Structure formats: structure tokens, C-alpha cells
Amino acid sequence: MARPPTLEEIYDVAHRAVSIFNSNEYECCLFGSAGCVLYGTTRCPNDVDLVVFADNVDAEDLKTLLVEEDEDFYLVSSRNRRATYEVLWCSLTPGRRGTARACKVDILLPGCLNIPDVPSAQIKKMQHLPVMPLLPLLLLKLQGWTDHRDSDRRDMQEKQYVDVQDIDELLEITCDRRTYIGSRSLQWVPEDFIDDARERVLEYVEEFPASMLYWEALGFQTA
Structure with a gap:
């Protein structure tokens, strides 16, 4: 079994995704376990969860944007045969997509999973990362x-x-x-x-x- 991402690697993947979204004028913030650890919880997250505040775009478009702008992001088919989405990963071995060590990245929009639309002024900044x-x-x-x-x-x-x-x-x-x-x-x-x-x-x-x-x-x- 491949070694899971370290906290440093989680932060690096998050920074790269946030930077790409911000450069394309999309605001976003972390939630899930990656958001929790920024506030001080002790368990190292296994993945990166990001909610992106964007109109007239869907999550699949946002995943594709990351893949197009950073060679370490890549998409794989879901194991659920009925799924209409692909799963986004970021290789933890630079320049080698699809390697054993990778970090899963979930991209969601407000409304999905009841995620609220967070006003820009309420998004917190911790470790130079936006967090819910x-x-x-x-x-x-x-x-x-x-x-x-x-x-x-x-x-x-x-x-x-x-x-x-x-x-x-x-x-x-x-x-x-x-x-x-x-x-x-x-x-x-x-x-x-x-x-x-x-x-x-x-x-x-x-x-x-x-x-x-x-x-x-x-x-x-x-x-």
C-alpha cells in the first residue's frame, strides 16, 4: 500500500489548486479534514476538499482547469460505473501522473452536500490558505x-x-x-x-x- 500524503504534501496540493483557481478569478476555500487541521485538529487529512464559488461552471470544468494548468493533476474514471464524473488526483511524484503516491482532490460547488455559499468576507486565511x-x-x-x-x-x-x-x-x-x-x-x-x-x-x-x-x-x- 502506498504511503498516504503527509500534511506538508496536503498543504502543497491545496496551495497549487487555490492558486490556479484564484488566477482564474474563482474564489474558493477548504473544508473537510484539510480545513479542520488548519484550525488545530490533530489527524492528518487523506485528501483535499475545496468548495469553489463560481457561476456558470460545473465541478467537472473546474477539475479540467486544474489538469490543464498543472501537469501533476490528472483525472481517472470513477469505480462507480453509473457515475457521471471523474475523480481528480494530484501526483505526489512531480511529473509522473498516475503513480502510486497521489492525493485525491474533491472539488464541489455551493449547494452540493448542503454546502453553504460563504460570503467572501467570511472566508478565513490560515497558513496562507482560505478556509471555511x-x-x-x-x-x-x-x-x-x-x-x-x-x-x-x-x-x-x-x-x-x-x-x-x-x-x-x-x-x-x-x-x-x-x-x-x-x-x-x-x-x-x-x-x-x-x-x-x-x-x-x-x-x-x-x-x-x-x-x-x-x-x-x-x-x-x-x-
Whole structure:
């Protein structure tokens, strides 16, 4: 089995993708585990998740843009025969596409997976990388936990355990920064996104009661 990407390699791939999007006047930000680690979680991500804020373009066009502008990005067919998309990778051996060591890169648009459209002024900069604001990032991680837990696929179900590690660490970090759902800086977040999160918080607390006080500190009801 090939050695997974190091954190330094994750950052490098993210920087290269962000630079290409920015040079083409597309704003973007990291989310997922790569976003979490920028805030201080300890688990090294396995891939790069980027949401790109662009009109009149789809995710496949954005993937193609990266492939055309950087020789280390490449596309492979999905293992799902019914898939209408290709999977984007970045070689970790410069100039050798398709080598054993590579980093997967997921490119999404707002609305996909309920990802909110983040105002430019709310995107944070950490390690010279744009990252989703802390509380929405946590709530998307929570969504990932329920999606993985409820999946019919065993490989997806296995991901719920690392989700819990990320959530618990990010939950504590979010509380330390005194962020809460009623904050004026979060008025842009869609109400249905918060409503869905409220239901997931109840499920999480039921399974992990020790998290209750943290969620309450963020403004969520836990009973």
C-alpha cells in the first residue's frame, strides 16, 4: 500500500489548486479534514476538499482547469460505473501522473452536500490558505458523520470513526473561540442549514453524551 500524503504534501496540493483557481478569478476555500487541521485538529487529512464559488461552471470544468494548468493533476474514471464524473488526483511524484503516491482532490460547488455559499468576507486565511468559517465547517463535519454512519457501503461506514475524532477536537476548538450559532458573524448561514444541524446534534449527543455541554455552549439544544 502506498504511503498516504503527509500534511506538508496536503498543504502543497491545496496551495497549487487555490492558486490556479484564484488566477482564474474563482474564489474558493477548504473544508473537510484539510480545513479542520488548519484550525488545530490533530489527524492528518487523506485528501483535499475545496468548495469553489463560481457561476456558470460545473465541478467537472473546474477539475479540467486544474489538469490543464498543472501537469501533476490528472483525472481517472470513477469505480462507480453509473457515475457521471471523474475523480481528480494530484501526483505526489512531480511529473509522473498516475503513480502510486497521489492525493485525491474533491472539488464541489455551493449547494452540493448542503454546502453553504460563504460570503467572501467570511472566508478565513490560515497558513496562507482560505478556509471555511469554523462553525459551518464543524456542522459539515457533523453531516459527514451522519452520512457515513447511515451509508450502505462498508467503506463509507468506516469513515464515521475518524469523523468522530475530528468532530470532538473541532467542537472543543470552536467552544474555546466562543463561537455560537446566534453570532452576528454567522447571520449569512441559511436557516435550513442550521435546522438540519440541530437534528444531527441531538443524534450525536445521544450517541456521545460527553459532548452535550460543548454543543450547548455553541447555542444548540440537546434535549
